[in-house]
Amino acid sequence: MNSDKRICIVSGYYGNGKTEFALNYAISMASKDIKIAIADLDFVNPYFRSREKEELLAKHGVRLISSNIKESGSDLPAISGEVSAVINDLSTRVVLDVGGDASGARVLGSHKNHLTQGQYDMFYVINANRPENSTAEGVINNIKEIEESARAKFTGLVNNTHLLQYTTVEDVVKGQRICTNVSEITKLPIKYIVASKIITEQLPKDLEGEILPINISIREAWM
Amino acid sequence: MAKILMKGNEAIAEAAIRAGCDCFFGYPITPQNEVPEYMAKHMPKSGGVFVQAESEVAAINMVYGAAGAGFRVMTSTSSPGMALKQEGISYLVGAELPSVIVNISRGGPGLGSIQPSQSDYFQVTRGGGNGDYRIVVFAPSSIQEAVDLTIKAFDLADYYRNPVILLGDGMIGQMMEPVEFNLSKKTNLPKKEWATTGTNGKRKPNIINSLALASEDLERHNYKLKKKYDEMEEKEVMHETYKMDDAEIVLVAYGTTSRITKNAIDSLRESGIKAGLIRPITLWPFPNKAFNEIPKTTKSILVVEMSMGQMIDDVKIANEGRLPIHFHGRPGGMIPSPEEIAEKAKEIVGGAK
Structure with a gap:
């Protein structure tokens, strides 16, 4: 994790679990006393956005940069000016939580001047239990579409294959297989494997990528 | 079949395609946008028709047209859009046209908010449209149930020649859950001999209409509709x-x-x-x-x-x-x-x- 670039862009097909990964990644960094902010650039999804988790993030010392229109009833494409500021602030790490698929990734184009190739990580989050990402071909199509509209290149893959509370070790292993196929074709390394702690403890030891045990925070307990 | 993870809106759209939906007409509104988005992408692949109408009013009238021609049709919207469709819904009932109408509802009144709400209960159960009419309204509480009820809605619509409404609050549309698609045995549905499919010069033209010039005829028509509502009340009640x-x-x-x-x-x-x-x-x-x-x-x-x-x-x-x-x-x-x-x-x- 320490070798990751200062700027971490999280993208992928919508519903693949980008926000959950982004929140857990930022909190995990902050727990190592690393200064980090998370910028919610999602203007595609109306619900389940990282801006809803301000309290949780503050508790862990993660700064949240939300839309400049704060109300929950808004799905306006309004991105705070603070985002450019934090991208250029060399004293802090930042996670850019980008909204779903190619239309959501368009927002990155507007920050193109601040994003220099080699200066950032851009992770594609994969959940192989999502129908669009259940094959390497599907994932690669999405990767191409997003790269085109984001005008930025991915640098790594995140295996976030799950079925919510019904996730099994087999789900994660199946996702890893698809990530490996994608990796062989695209040459993108598998950077992280994400799952709840119980699942990560049972995973085979020789999988490519750092294991990031996560807590589910974006779904309410009653769901 | 292994379960896959889907957002409510996507799952409803996929369920409609599996149920044999031929045509989808809709207009974007949060929080149901993934329905038309999914349909735009997938309907052409299944040989179906997707049209983004110029408004909700246009969409519901396209439903009228396509349902009248005997196709399986769906439209989807959220609360303020549902308000706009009311006239068309009353016409669908009057002309006895099977159709599935999805309302992923949000806060109101007026334009309201994009967050989930259940304040369209009166609208769907009492009807915002004119005339004596009733519509079966399904209210799923999980994504799997939304899938199963969407499939069922198409059959009920055809069986009764009446619209069926699927009402989910915004959370049902936006939430993700594992789902599978089980197409139950095909219900034995009568052929749509009333549809405007062309006479080939072999029969009298079928007419799709909700206007009656003689009050006696309209009274008879209402009694006929009432019989269907009675049957729905007898057979279609579901609860847990x-x-x-x-x-x-x-x-x-x-x-x-x-x-x-x-x-x-x-x-x-x-x-x-x-x-x-x-x-x-x-x-x-x-x-x-x-x-x-x-x-x-x-x-x-x-x-x-x-x-x-x-x-x-x-x-x-x-x-x-x-x-x-x-x-x-x-x-x-x-x-x-x-x-x-x-x-x-x-x-x-x-x-x-």
Whole structure:
């Protein structure tokens, strides 16, 4: 994790679990006393956005940069000016939580001047239990579409294959297989494997990528 | 088939395609946008038609046209868009056109908010359109149920030659859950001999119309429609009960709210209060019978809605004045927590002792 670039862009097909990964990644960094902010650039999804988790993030010392229109009833494409500021602030790490698929990734184009190739990580989050990402071909199509509209290149893959509370070790292993196929074709390394702690403890030891045990925070307990 | 993870809106769209939906007409509005988005992408692949209409009014009239020509048709919208469709819905009923109408509802009145709400209960069960009409309304509380009911909606629509409404609050549209698509055995549905499919010069033209020039004819037509509503009331009622056997307080909730309420019931039972749930799955016809079967142990009813109180009217009708009815609601796109529902129930039970 320490070798990751200062700027971490999280993208992928919508519903693949980008926000959950982004929140857990930022909190995990902050727990190592690393200064980090998370910028919610999602203007595609109306619900389940990282801006809803301000309290949780503050508790862990993660700064949240939300839309400049704060109300929950808004799905306006309004991105705070603070985002450019934090991208250029060399004293802090930042996670850019980008909204779903190619239309959501368009927002990155507007920050193109601040994003220099080699200066950032851009992770594609994969959940192989999502129908669009259940094959390497599907994932690669999405990767191409997003790269085109984001005008930025991915640098790594995140295996976030799950079925919510019904996730099994087999789900994660199946996702890893698809990530490996994608990796062989695209040459993108598998950077992280994400799952709840119980699942990560049972995973085979020789999988490519750092294991990031996560807590589910974006779904309410009653769901 | 292995389960896949889908957002409610996507799952409803996929279920419609699997159910043989030929045409989809819609207009974007949050929080149901993934339905037309999915349809735009996938309908052409299945040989179907997707049209983004210029408005909700246009969309519902396209539904009228395509349903009249005998196709399986769906439209989808959210609350303010549903308001715009009302005239078309009344026409669909009048002309006896099968169709599936999805409302992923949000806070109101007016343009309101994009957050989940259940304040369209009156709109869907009482009808915002004119005339004597009834429509079966399904209110799923999980994504799997949304899938199953969408598939069922197409069959019911064809069987009764009437629209069917699928009402999910915004959370049902946006939430993700594992789903699988089980197409139950094909119902034996009659051929659509009434449809405007071209006469080939072999029969009289079929006419799709909701206008009657003679009042006597219209009266007869209304009696005919009423027979269908009676059959729906007899056959189509669906509900679920949860921990009702020894309940001292019965909660009534549907859709997302029923899930939250189940959590409240579990925590109430842990603290020694015997709570149970009646969950209407069809909002019309309403499960009146479930209220006749409330156990003798029950002293009060608590209705929970994401509204200022709409389903409570049907609960009052079903209750027939037997038990005191209380209400807890959150309007405007706010979601009640299990804790606040449990608190309200405790207040009521404590007060009754």
